[in-house]
Amino acid sequence: MPSSEAAGVPEVLVLAGLTGDGEPTRATLEALTAVRVLGEPVAVVLGAPGTAAAVAERLARYGARRVLAGESPALDAHLVGPRVGVLARLVADRSPAAVVVPAGAEGREVAARLAVRTGSGFLTDVVGLAADGTATRSALGGTTVVQARVTTGTPVLAWRAGSLTPVPAPVPAVVEHVPVELSGAREARVTKRVVEPPGGRPALAEAPVVVAVGRGVAGAAEFAAVEELADALGAAIGASRAAVDAGFCPPSALVGQSGTRVTPRLYVAVGISGAAQHWSGVRSAHTVVAVNSDPDAPVFALADFGVVGDVATVVPELTAQITARRA
Structure with a gap:
């Protein structure tokens, strides 16, 4: 049983998005800030071996007391399937209060697949969270604000970047390794990656x-x-x-x-x-x-x-x- 659950504080899993330089994205730091009202932030880092160690300190600075590291070359050699598999296993094993994913193109796909895999409700474009689990969503191009709450399974939330200012809450971090398994023989493989040359301007x-x-x-x-x-x-x-x-x-x-x-x-x-x-x-x-x-x-x-x-x-x-x- 996770230590936070043993102490009566539920965990909230936050999938860490990383920049091309290997740093946590702003959306990740925002999500770690926002989920504190729901429970203890737990960052999930998925990538090649060594990825979690490089970012654990930065994630801990924004409240991630635990960093769950799912590391395998398979994660870079396949599309989102293995990532969904790791998160689904974590949901089953740890019973978190919610799973929050940065709402990029890949993040939305991961979140949607995870919701289907776990039989859970899914909300996208989340810009705020309340202690009772109510999410504030931006809808219709930002012209409408919606209050919604997941009532089925473990809430899966896609956090929209730029919704708040990340607030540091430094804690000591513990890195815990979790297994990575391929979802099946039909999982699509990445055969080639083309990296856009870095420019002289900020992202x-x-x-x-x-x-x-x-x-x-x-x-x-x-x-x-x-x-x-x-x-x-x-x-x-x-x-x-x-x-x-x-x-x-x-x-x-x-x-x-x-x-x-x-x-x-x-x-x-x-x-x-x-x-x-x-x-x-x-x-x-x-x-x-x-x-x-x-x-x-x-x-x-x-x-x-x-x-x-x-x-x-x-x-x-x-x-x-x-x-x-x-x-």
Whole structure:
């Protein structure tokens, strides 16, 4: 029996998402913060041998007293099946109060499969938790807030990044290894991985400053000017759906309902109209500055500061002013 259960405190399993650098994602740290109202956070680290040892201290800093390490080369050689298998066994063996998974593309699949495997209820886009198990969900592109509670099985919750500020709660961590088994002979295998070369800018989901482009950026020259502004600010580059479809940015730069939800201190929206689908990914930004040539663009009603003007003129001037002040 887990020590926390023996003491009368239920465990809450949090699947740790890791960045390309092997660090816990912001969504993981947020989830470790949020689940404290339900019980004792227990991080689950799944990956190649040695993965858990590298992140245990960081997870413990945010309240994970126990780190359950499921480590095997099989986890990188297969899709999500083995991960679901480890979590399902942990649910059966430890009877946690809930399982929380970062709500990325892979995380949602893991959570959905786990819910089916364990006969449990599943909620996605969770942005808050209450002590009685009630979850606050963001729905309809962030325009609606829903209160919901799982009543069947072990609640499986997909936590939406950018929902709160992670709060440290340092504890000593104990790493406990758990077995990893393949789910069956039909499990799909990964035959090749293509790693996107790292750039010089911060990761979009973690960046404290984001400069985002939209339909109003017309051509390569204006986009190059936006890149110079981002470099002057040390910012990540995001994009609206229109900018991605135009080929200025890859799909990984998409900000919004179907892309990344960002939580920067500063968000600079360049040539972005302010559609609800895009804005649902920006709601947690601290300060928003909008640049648009249309004075009636909806973005100005959402921004803290607005500049009405041509992108080709305003953006280079902003870059020059920032560079001069930092000189």
